[in-house]
Amino acid sequence: MTRPFVFPGLTTRVVFGHGTLAQVPDEVARLGHSRALVLSTPHQEAEAQALADRLGDRAAGVFARAAMHTPVEVTEDAVAAFRAAGAECVVSLGGGSTTGLGKAIAVRTGADQVVIPTTYAGSEMTDILGETTGGEKTTRRDPAIRPEVVVYDVDLTLSLPVGLTVTSALNAIAHAMEALYAPDRNPVIEAMIRDALPAFRDAVPVLVAQPQDGEARARALYAAWCCSTALGYVSMALHHKLAHVLGGSFGLPHAETHAVLLPHTTAYNEPAVGDLLKPIAETFGGTAGAGLWQFARSVGAPLRLADLGLKETDLDRAAETATRNPYANPRPVSRDGIRQLLQQAYDGQCPD
Ligand code: NAD
The missing domain is CATH 3.40.50.1970 (Rossmann fold)
Known part of the structure; x- marks a missing residue:
């Protein structure tokens, strides 16, 4: 229906x-x-x-x-x-x-x-x-x-450095990921996301090898427009909250932080959203969280918060700050659950 x-x-x-x-x-x-x-x-x-x-x-x-x-x-x-x-x-x-x-x-x-x-x-x-x-x-x-x-x-x-090309694309995919389970999602945004995901999947590996490939650049920028529209017209949840805390309170770099968090926030919410993240799983293979982690690794993205300058002793405070005020998320947000998510992202393990 x-x-x-x-x-x-x-x-x-x-x-x-x-x-x-x-x-x-x-x-x-x-x-x-x-x-x-x-x-x-x-x-x-x-x-x-x-x-x-x-x-x-x-x-x-x-x-x-x-x-x-x-x-x-x-x-x-x-x-x-x-x-x-x-x-x-x-x-x-x-x-x-x-x-x-x-x-x-x-x-x-x-x-x-x-x-x-x-x-x-x-x-x-x-x-x-x-x-x-x-x-x-x-x-x-x-x-x-x-x-x-x-x-x-x-x-x-064409001049976007390869590292920022990769992390910025994952930053964009994060908007798509959260839009897929947003309570205020709509079919126009969903259609744009279904277009954007394979575009990024296909374009980013080409750009890692040939950053000046005009067609791959066009596909990636088109996908970025779709994901920006998703960010601009529906609500975001846990992923954006955590990226905001790590960027705003701990000074971590924006695109890299989104890139490292994405597989873990996806895996955290995946069991709570039925088949809403299926477009991601189908595009990247496996479960949505693990598929994104494998993709990120294959294109040389940073995988560990430890590599972005966060200290392990900061994880408790980050989990505390991120759960201080309640906000809408498909899976209940507990301090322990977020602490565990952050530990996985800190270590850079593939989510289950
Ligand atoms: P950025 O704008 O800080 O750019 C990073 C560096 O790359 C800069 O030195 C920039 O000059 C350079 N650069 C940009 N494009 C280039 C290109 N094509 N070739 C060579 N160099 C280039 O990084 P960003 O990741 O695009 O943006 C991060 C900021 O945007 C954060 O502050 C974040 O909070 C904000 N943001 C806001 C929203 C929103 O909706 N309000 C959404 C996404 C990001």
């Missing part, structure tokens, strides 16, 4: 292809804006400057200080730069860190956002903003946070 559902509609305009960066000036004009502040990390400043040159009179400058987990001090400087330049919208060129800065400016100023994602992290389709102040990370959802336009240019992902 078809399940009842609500499909909220997709509000973001999406442009996808090779060389679509050339369309950014038209997209800014289409929004009715004549001055755009271009954002990037320091690492991608040259690309941001080239985009500002391409925008010509529509460029209000470049702010190239985006940083992981959106520190509020950086946002305050960026908002001042946005206002001083008389900018009307932001153009965010980069991964989740740059998209996060654009969202933080937008929620404070009402600016429209054109986002050009260059990783698979998937912030671009969401109404979620995580920010850090004084070492504390807080996350909120607000319709004003969701970008107006996303321009996916496959060519910009």
Whole structure:
């Protein structure tokens, strides 16, 4: 029987292809804006400057200080730069860190956002903003946070290092995994996920061998769009909670943390969700948790929290922090259960 559902509609305009960066000036004009502040990390400043040159009179400058987990001090400087330049919208060129800065400016100023994602992290389709102040990370959802336009240019992902290609893809698959059992899931998101999983399974091994393969890059970026949409339109649970705790309170790197946790959070919830994780098991083989672990190992992903800088003595505190406030999850979240999950992820064992 078809399940009842609500499909909220997709509000973001999406442009996808090779060389679509050339369309950014038209997209800014289409929004009715004549001055755009271009954002990037320091690492991608040259690309941001080239985009500002391409925008010509529509460029209000470049702010190239985006940083992981959106520190509020950086946002305050960026908002001042946005206002001083008389900018009307932001153009965010980069991964989740740059998209996060654009969202933080937008929620404070009402600016429209054109986002050009260059990783698979998937912030671009969401109404979620995580920010850090004084070492504390807080996350909120607000319709004003969701970008107006996303321009996916496959060519910009050719330079994504192999390590980040792998971990960022697993980060994206984590959104799909939790969306499959989300109480507010819907058939549109499910169809996108069923498209995305084999696309990542087939593209990532090709990219590990040939990072410049344009067709594999296109498949991976398409899959990233599907997974970002899943993240942006249905609820997340245990996996995202744990990644948030390890990133926000223990300073672990974002994509790598998602990559290491994914097989373990999947295996934890798998017995509680009937056949909802079957698309993952069918795509990667075995049970969903073990299949993802084998896939992660085959593409050289990090497998152990121990290798990401977490100390074994931190595991108790991580389990405590992650279970302090109750939240919806298919399988009850107990402190001991999460402590055991974290130990497995710390050791890097294949989940049962
Ligand atoms: P990132 O944006 O921090 O990028 C990592 C590094 O890779 C940066 O130096 C960046 O400049 C560089 N880089 C990015 N794309 C590149 C490319 N194509 N070629 C060469 N270098 C490139 O990393 P990320 O994993 O994309 O994003 C992580 C951040 O995004 C975290 O802060 C996370 O919380 C946030 N995030 C938020 C959401 C949301 O919905 N709010 C979703 C996913 C991630």
